[in-house]
Amino acid sequence: MSTWPTSAWPGRTGFATVRRTAVLLLAGVLLTGCGFTVYDLPLPGGGGAGGDSYQVTVRFRDVLDLVPRSAVKVDDVTVGEVEKIHLDGYTAEVVLRLARKVRLPDNATARIRQTSLLGEKFVSLAPPADQAGYGRLGDGDVIPLARTGRDVEVEEVLSALSLLLNGGGVAQLKTIEVELNKAMSGREPDVRRLLARLDTFLGQLDAHKQEITRAIDNLDRLSASLAAQKTTLAAAVDQLPAALKVLADQRRDLTRMLVELSRLGDVGARVIVSSREDLLANLQALDPILTELARAGDSLPKSLQLLFTYPFSDATANAVAGDYTNLQLSLDVDLQGLLSGRTPPPVPPAPPLPRVPLPTKTPTALPTVPVPTALPTVPLPTAVPTSLPTSLPTVPAPHPRSPAPGCLPPLTCANGAASVVPAYDANLGRLLVGGVL
Template identity: 30%
Template structure:
């Protein structure tokens, strides 16, 4: 029976020690540095920061985050730091990754002037804070590389990037070497790309210099297109009328072609006849002035000319009319 009370005493002592140790651990976690000073920091993005997250200076834990609250479009992080740590008035606060599982901590770094200390309940403005690195944006930066790689190569590169950020696997140099190796297929195009950009520069300069004219041109084209769209029925009718007119002209030309061909043939024959009788025609034209002079002289005052009409014949269009007037005169007999 004496063994049972002794065992109970030992159990009680053990339970008491365990309770004291638990209270010590909890107290240490809640107040790890004795008296703490409260500060505030304003971030544009405090994703991943939550109450209990570490506050570190040069990688050493000096405090913890007490509260995260939304203030308009910014996040106000309230944190406590051991009072033996001097926080400069121009200190910079940055949210950093504690691990790739999403844990974050607030890193404090001194600014350029450490002579003034940030007062208790002081606030680090948003101009002196920076959000955590966006891994999504980081991997999106590798998107052009991923588009040129095979799925297996993309998976291998992704694994190596994750391994580097986890502190495992190859070093940064090995990672960069892998990226260089994977991009050799299109690295040789740098010269061509540079030449294209150099050729585009004068075009861009000219376009920028005539920005207002370019805007007016675009506006004018817009108005022209709008006007054409508004009058599309009229334009369509005009095009239809033009097509009909062209058809009518073609039909008229087809009908007149035989007559025109006949006239051209007759004109060709006349030209041939004139060409064949050019010498008599030239002689007649050469003698014409003398003949006209004599005729004119007979018509002058004091002159006389007798004309005897013996016979008269008229032909037109293949039809002939003849009038036997004489011979009534002795000249015609």
């Protein structure tokens, strides 16, 4: 019969260690089989939302190393925690549990931040900074990708810095400095003058910045006009090759025309030089005429105005009262005299108008006219005739008068009150018209 060595048999402490290890392994197997993970274990430091809370889903393009049970803060105050993180296509959806007392607008923003340079990540919620908030964030709401983001990681900053230091132009700064010293050595006055002129140039630009802005605005309007007429411009550009081809085909004729035009210019110059004295003489001869026309002034336009309406001026209409005017006209037309060149006999002057004596004294009082106290009574007819006469009385017509031989019939005026009797003298060949119109 074999015996177990005393030194190899575990003591009381060894049995306790083995027992604890077995219990932990069994617990791990049981937890794994039931679907629990290490994130489901209660950890210290988490910001629980308590019993009265609501869920909000936030979508991020990149959640970095954010883990469940991370804090959710508003104005750097913990108001909830990250409950779940899962992938939906190429978008990370983070389910947040917030306390019911947290009030945020419906268009709130979310950002993944870091507590310190090497601290933990957390989700920061805030109202929108570029617009006014509206509504209220509630249970089941979703914050889309357009309103989420993250801060720059320290690793990204160090990577960009290493790229600048290793593959960038930092190593070439020394070369640039040396070359600048070589280029500017001994040319300090020129560099100072250049800087002074550059300062003046920048000052002029600053003084004319309004004009520059206006020119840019006008250029913008011109570009808009060109854009609105791009169809017309495209048609013009399409037709331009054909026009250029026509010009190219007629290049010989155009060249000949320009040569002949040059010769015409030479001939015109010779003609002007040859006729210079005659031209100056003509201008000197026109000087008195132009002087007299200038001296006539306003009289010339007035005379031209009266020439086309002679003998009636613009004021003639003011002398006509209604449809008639008092005018006595004597017209003597001697056809034989005009044809033979004889002058007509003088027209006798019109008789003078009678003078009406004016009273020498003004009466001091007007005569008194008696006013009747009562109007006389006019008797009215007792009966009104019931019928009117059917015919009017006959008026004898005037005896027609035949015109004398060699005379014209009488001319009746428009109002029928007077007539003008023209007569023609066959012996003298004169047309005499007299009367009152």
